[in-house]
Amino acid sequence: MRDIFVLTEADLRKFISLNLDIVDVVERAFLALASGKVVMPPILSMDLPDVHGEVDVKTAYIPGFDGFAIKVSPGFFDNPKIGLPSLNGLMILFSAKTGLVDALMLDNGYLTDIRTAAAGAVAAKHLAPSRVDTAGVLGTGVQARLQIAAAHLVRPFSKVLVWGRNAENAASCARDIAASLSVEAVALADPAEVVRKSQLVVTTTPAREPVLKADWLHPGLHITAMGADQAGKNEIDPAAILAADLFACDRISQSETVGELQTARKAGFPADRVPELGEIIGESKTGRSKDDQVTICDLTGTGAQDTAIATYALMAAKKADIGTIIKA
Amino acid sequence: MRDIFVLTEADLRKFISLNLDIVDVVERAFLALASGKVVMPPILSMDLPDVHGEVDVKTAYIPGFDGFAIKVSPGFFDNPKIGLPSLNGLMILFSAKTGLVDALMLDNGYLTDIRTAAAGAVAAKHLAPSRVDTAGVLGTGVQARLQIAAAHLVRPFSKVLVWGRNAENAASCARDIAASLSVEAVALADPAEVVRKSQLVVTTTPAREPVLKADWLHPGLHITAMGADQAGKNEIDPAAILAADLFACDRISQSETVGELQTARKAGFPADRVPELGEIIGESKTGRSKDDQVTICDLTGTGAQDTAIATYALMAAKKADIGTIIKA
The missing domain is CATH 3.30.1780.10 (ornithine cyclodeaminase, domain 1)
Incomplete structure (x- = not known):
């Protein structure tokens, strides 16, 4: 016994x-x-x-x-x-x-929920620009709230922009974030505006068609994509991954089968350009080298x-x- | 709650x-x-x-x-x-x-343990000759005892022959079987003799080299191989599978990756000759058609x-x- x-x-x-x-x-x-x-x-x-x-x-x-x-x-x-x-x-x-x-x-x-949010904080800690004033989130569920709270632990921004397919849910998510983090939080109708005005964006949707477009990228931006975790899911326009200065992920084999590399690979994103986040933390691979770069990190969640x-x-x-x- | x-x-x-x-x-x-x-x-x-x-x-x-x-x-x-x-x-x-x-x-x-033994009984019920006087077992662990007890539920034999690499363990296994089933049970030093004298044999070993050879097959024999459940494990001589009248298994995809079909395929056993046990039970595929046939069933264990x-x-x-x- x-x-x-x-x-x-x-x-x-x-x-x-x-x-x-x-x-x-x-x-x-x-x-x-x-x-x-x-x-x-x-x-x-x-x-x-x-x-x-x-x-x-x-x-x-x-x-x-x-x-x-x-x-x-x-x-x-x-x-x-x-x-x-x-x-x-x-x-x-x-x-x-x-x-x-x-x-x-x-x-x-x-x-x-907690470890997934914490992984978002780890990505933000190592890849986001050193200073983040505005953080954006696409998606309005539990992870939208938790990812923003986690990112705030490592990049204490003062403003949050929220977009969701359902405007009411987005407003409610913004209210919750404002209350729990004591920051200004606003729901916007246009996801492009959320991304363009933020230095750190987290995508937290179950999307099967990209919700974040390459056109919206701008210098000094980090994106963490944590929604895709199944074959067929895709949040980030493959053209955005091709255009970014750096694309990283938690595990290449998972990103290729259930994450953002599913579509990026098809769009011709080269195999040798993907560091895993742990390699960046351990400094065996290079992460962000300048604040004006665009970085994207795909988190599929690991055992x-x-x-x-x-x-x-x-x-x-x-x-x-x-x-x-x-x-x- | x-x-x-x-x-x-x-x-x-x-x-x-x-x-x-x-x-x-x-x-x-x-x-x-x-x-x-x-x-x-x-x-x-x-x-x-x-x-x-x-x-x-x-x-x-x-x-x-x-x-x-x-x-x-x-x-x-x-x-x-x-x-x-x-x-x-x-x-x-x-x-x-x-x-x-x-x-x-x-x-x-x-x-x-219980469902694995019960699966052995299902295999014996549908594939063993209608009359079994002597049952044999290669292996001396928990499953050796349980498989014989399970087979006895569907083919009430009167004699059991036991072989194991360790003679003491074989004797102890035979004693346990004799006591629990009220049958005559004897440990033999030669696995060939166990197989030759039995109408029903269960192999219950973790072997990575065959413990049951093709030479030992004889008319009116059923063999259930339940030991192999991992890549590299193999209890039955591939030549025995080629020589048998019927080879069945619980799941082809598992038998090919963790069971007896790993080596049998390499030895040229054709893909179209494998019914799954459930297909034989449901009579969509043919099982034993005559008492003097040799049948082999590989059980890898299914979810x-x-x-x-x-x-x-x-x-x-x-x-x-x-x-x-x-x-x-």
């Missing part, structure tokens, strides 16, 4: 929130991934068209970490019709020494980030004495 | 055991898989050479089932040195309507079997009022 820690979403919300500690945790996961020693198999993806659902499973082993996480992320898109969120999921943390289950994190996707945040969450839960123990 | 059922191995052992009900459940999973409507993505497999470990993740969606299981099976082969079993794992049962977690089955591989047994286990747990409920 062993102790298995069970942490619910309510438990996790008590002691895990978006802050610079978490950004550090996720930054170390990027570094580890770039070291080449991480074992990260391709995402297991199951499409359930019958029930308008999909399930992804991600994992990664990071040498030196006590555990490795397996994360299951179901998305069932008819759920909102019955008052349930589309996205759910859990993480299982296994001992990296014995393979035994150490913890079950019934987080309903909360840890993913290494899940292992990093789950390991951190278990440690923090034990310290805070939160959770339920099951003998199994 | 929702109720999530947590079932430990101890809970599950109270009400799940190898019997004809479970064989029926697994047989229906084979049938469903052959219907073509099951969604079963390739196995996610992560190799951890640093720690002499591996992790497999399997899943399948079966239309008409309330849930789908995701099974995580870690194997850490240095565990016995510290008194722990090599194999572990858990199953998570998700609602097939909403993707929400319905149950966590911390079974340490117990449900896998459909996991979904079937996990769904059954949750239903049975609720009926028996066993398990712990977590609000999440």
